[in-house]
Amino acid sequence: LETCYCIEGSGEVVELDGTSHPLTPGVLYSLDNNDPHFLIASPHEDLRLVCVFAPALQGDEVHSLAEGVSSAY
Numbered sequence: 001l002e003t004c005y006c007i008e009g010s011g012e013v014v015e016l017d018g019t020s021h022p023l024t025p026g027v028l029y030s031l032d033n034n035d036p037h038f039l040i041a042s043p044h045e046d047l048r049l050v051c052v053f054a055p056a057l058q059g060d061e062v063h064s065l066a067e068g069v070s071s072a073y
């Protein structure tokens with residue numbers, strides 16, 4: 001489970017099928033089953049989220065910054 005609450009800035013969560021969900025302050029999103037997705041911050045401002053993962057992340061997770069590749073936990 002990944003749940004994030006936007007506290008500042010803007011951006012979007014994009015599913016692999018291209019469906020986009022805008023993020024602005026006050027928006028909460030939640031994903032389960034390790035749903036593949038992209039988190040894209042606006043190029044005009046910082047995006048700040050408060051996130052909770054269950055089970056908790058271990059710290060050795062790898063985030064790919066390559067274009068078109070989603071990260072995995």
